Amino acid sequence: MTELLQFLSRKTGLTFSTSRSDIARDGVMRAMAAAGTSCLADYRAWLESDAAVFDSLVSELTVGETYFFRDHDQFDYLRREVLPAICRELGSDHVIRMWSAACASGEEPYSLAMLLDEEGLAQRSHVLGTDVSRDALAKAEAGIYRQWSLRGSAGDAARRYLDRRGTGYRLRNDIRDRVVLQYLNLADDSYPSFATHTWGLDVILCRNVLIYFDEQTVARVGRQLYESLRPGGWLLIGASDPPLRECAPFVVETADCGLIYRRPSLPAIGNPSDDVRTAPGRSTSLRRSASRVSSSGSRPESISTSRGESGRAASGSERRSGPADNAAQRAFRDGEYARAERLLSQSLDEADQCALYVRSVACRDSGDAARLCAECLSRNPTSTELHFLHAALLMELEQNLEAAEAARRVLFLDRTLAAAHFMLGAILRRLGDDSGAARAFRNASRICRARPPAEVQPLSDGERADRLAQAAEQNLRLLHPSSE
Secondary structure, X not given: OHHHHHHHHHHHOEOOOHHHXXXXXXXXXHHHHHHOOOOHHHXXXXXXXXXXXXXXXXXXXXXXXXXXXXXXHHHHHHHHHHHHHHHHHHOOOOOEEEEEEXXXXXXXXXXXXXXXXXXXXXXXXXXXXXXXXXXXXXXXHHOEEOHHHHOOOOHHHHHOOEEEEOOEEEEOHHHHOXXXXXXXXXXXXXXXXXXXXXXXXXXXXXXXXXXXXXXXXXXXXXXXXXXXXXXXXXXXXXXXXXXXXXXXXXXXXXXXXXXXXXXXXXOOOOOOOOOOXXXXXXXXXXXXXXXXXXXXXOOEOOOOOOOOOOEOOOXXXXXXXXXXXXXXXXXXXXXXXXXXXXXXXXXXXXXXXXXXHHHHHXXXXXXXXXXHHHHHHHHOOOOHHHHHHHHHHHHHOOXXXXXXXXXXXXXXHOXXXXXXXXXXXXXHHHOOOHHHHHHHHHHHHXXXXXXXXXXXXXXXXXXXXXXXXXXXXXXXXXXXXXXX
16 A cells, blocks of 8 residues: 555655545545455556546545635635736737646636636636546536535626536536646646646646645646746645745735735847837747757757757758857746847747747747747748747637648648647637547547657657657547547
């Protein structure tokens, strides 16, 4: 039993202190009974090979306690302070991006979607809900709730978005369609990432989950949540969660709803070039991707990354980076996006230079970056990386039909790019094309399963083949929950 709990701790970051050991053992026994076995060795093997068995155990050992508008004071803070600030600072064309991390059965991300609707922002928003439990995600996808989910002072606010169904309630389709649900293990290093849509976020809610993690995992998760925010973005955690001020250079603010964590805003931006207007704007996952994989599946030699790979430039030809390139790459890596932009605007001879320039511009304005990317593509029409960035930017701007076409152009150039299949699946899912989305996710899974599990996949923000495959398969199960 001890070895099993240690395995689970390594996989999920969950901690099983002496005070919780009896509770954990009882949870394991219930999960084993549900799986139909009393043999610990057999069950341990199943946990390695069967995602459903693993998810069921995680569900047993964590409390998925949630209801609509839980911790109403934090939602009131979002309504009163955060949403007006986003609209004021980033303008009327900004797509507001929110992430409910560890969303359980979905009440929290759906509450965010309801809040955005109440404030007239539904059409310019994107809400992501993730969880480590596939069972919980299936319940969230179904959108069927009991009266217990409507308890608390804000139950009436949620009720008008639900239709009565016998003794329960069914979520209205317009709210359900505003939320993207997917599998994500917070203890992994799979975010921020294009593959998991966990990038450039205005708001992250990660509440009442950090209490289950050991100190090392809390520190790592805190840093990754910080990196998932856009500059100026907000992170809200639960009152009982451990503090995160030491995990990353957060700006910590005190509000009537508790501590608020923010990523510092970008410094004022000068005029880097004549063809890109200077304005405050959005940040995307592109900022973390300066040293990520190129279209050939490797990274420029001069860029240092956390996973330590090097290779060809994005153009596919051997090219030694010059001093200006190195300076721009260092500036981007250090978060000095305006400086990287200025340096790169003077030298755009290669596709990889253009890609880094697009990423730099995207850190202040996604619309400008999308237009710039289109211009760069006119000079580099065969760059898979630029086409991929264009699809990602169009997706963020909610131009999903155009994003789908851009993703298909990536695949026209290289059908083996699992990340492009994955992105196409996510876009088609937004468009309501479930059969097309399923086909794209199956392609992503098939390609990844044919590769070594630890191999980093091109254009995936450093995602390993096994984890990208798992993400694709989880999305397939959400599209077709009965096809086990």
